[in-house]
Amino acid sequence: MVEVPAPLGPSARRWLVTGASRGIGHAVAALAASRGERVCIVGRDPGIAGIAAAIGGDVFGISADVTSPDDVARIAAEVEARWGGLDVLVNNAGLHRGGGLERIGDADWEATLATNLTGPMRMIRALAGLMPQGGSVVNVGAVVGFRGFPGDSCYGASKAGLTGLTNVLAVELARRQIRVNMVVPGFVQTEMTATISERARKAIISRIPLQRMGTAEEMAEVCWSVAGSTYMTGSVVFTDGGLMCNL
Template identity: 50%
Template sequence: MSTSKTWLVTGGSRGIGRAVVENATARGDRVAVFARKPATEQWTHPERVVEIPTDISDASSLGLAVDTVFETFGSLDVVVNAAGVHRGGRIGDVSRTHWDEVLATNLTGAFELARSVVPRLNEGASIINVGAVVGFRGFPGDVAYGAAKAGLNGLTQVLAVELAPRGIRVNLVIPGVVDTDMTSALAGRARDRLIAAIPMGRTGLAEEIAQVIVGVTDSTYMTGSIVATDGGLMSSFSSRS
């Protein structure tokens, strides 16, 4: 009897999402990848990956993409919400357009995806939401992103309670500063100051976050948990409060 799983990873064409896809397929699992743009590098196991162009901020597009997943695989065991958009700006500077864009992708997209997949998830399935330290600790200039990620934590907690009777687990993994396309714009003194606040003294790798996500997926008694994988960044900010 096969023990392989079927995965859905949003934002799976790059960064943390891509690392999750590579980790899952290396185990022999099959993965549907939702992303606005296709992957720019060849997959290690392309026969186990199905890329479905999807804008998760568009509910109708998302619904059609989810239908395609079930038509292709027939079932779904793991959902990873790794898609994210970042737009910086303090409260007096961030535009309403950027605010709406960040909330639509980072929070509302996760909500709509859950509504679409939950009725069809296998018993014992796992949902992993990818949060951010800024959802728990204030960073000036991150009002939209911080609000979205804080909301994602709330969504995780409620879903964990609602879905536990079906054996569906919902957890939140919190990366710190990870070397991805999203963080590539952070440079110079701003980057140096942030790294200086990380007790481990370095940024993380997407592969390191992916390992934790896969581990949380395999943890059959874990739900509603907040799993920081940030080199100690959250602890560092706590100690300064």
Template identity: 40%
Template sequence: MSGFDGARVVVTGGTRGIGRAIAVAFARAGARLTVVHRTAGEPVRELGAELTALGAEHVLVRADLTTGDGARLLAETVRERFGGVDVLVNNVGVDGHAKFEDLAEAEWHRVMDHNATSAYLVTNALVGLVPDGGSVVNVGASVALRGRPLGVHYSASKAALVGFTRALAKELGGRGIRVNTVAPGVTETEPGAGLPPALASRLAGMTALGRLGRPEDVAGAVLYLAGETASYVTGATLEVDGGI
């Protein structure tokens, strides 16, 4: 991939799964990266080594983006290191499973804070650093448009991103800043981990393409929406779910 040579890109939640694939794809396309993580550990070190091997200028930032302080720390780091951000990818997110009648208030807030509030906090902190013609891509989920049993809070949090995207696109359109959402379906972020094999097989069989998604599938959609090929696409939600 090409077309992002020298572009200043921020990827939140960028050291695992989909976020990592997005960061690596931008690095291969020539971008300069700020990648945000919440927890230190081997995935952070591995990503740093891979970005270095790719020759990508980058900085890894540890911050809790469910808080205003964390978002402001990120903004200050971006300002000092790169002077601005051309592409912001809001990828922070968590999953959650609970019957609605058993859904605790704390669990509701945990999922909403990660999946929706973080996008507001980060975008609000960084929007002044985005030049005219920049791009914001939010990573949502296709269940936002269908709903998921045992996941009212998760579905609601991802649906919030759809409205956030549509409204913010209208506010920022005058500056030529495009705002879009990518909505992945079931994605196998770590092959062989997570879903039980029988369930994974059943879900794959429900898709038109006969397989689960891969992080690289989502990364490709993000780069499309962030790039010039999608210069007249804004306020959109692009489902990347294999036709489930």
């Protein structure tokens, strides 16, 4: 059954979610729309407009790549033209390139950092000027940014860098009352984790105290809460079923 979005009210916030074609980003966008918010979804999928229409409510899509400075400028211009400002930015777009140290190519390294670290920086830089006092940025991190997982140096380094960016910008943007926080999902059922072998899947779940994977919808609820927490900034919120406690 499709949830019918609540009617828009005068207090509806304006959300922009990157990497919203699927997975956690899509779940965040759908949740916000279902609660009467205005939502812009961004993704590289050329069918992003159709994805936005399927979510329903006051949602529109922009087909763009956060690694492209021109695309980021276009996103900011379109948001300003349509809404005149932005209240919530969720930096969810991510790229995972695995492989041990000897197998990592420069292209893999650079592509991963461009998407997972440089992309969020550019998005915040381009859109913070459109945010009023009380604006909120939610960066989506990863457990591998805090704990070492062999074969994940590209992804881990990029997400660790995003943690540092979150901390610095939380202080820097506080004078404008813009909050910057990070949500750190654990092992979540998404297309990114669907390729993991059954053996690896069981090994990871065995380390999760709640003994199961999370869902994109559960991550969306946390992003919603963090986005609206008016006295939270520079915080890192682990949503991992207790995985970090057991590593």
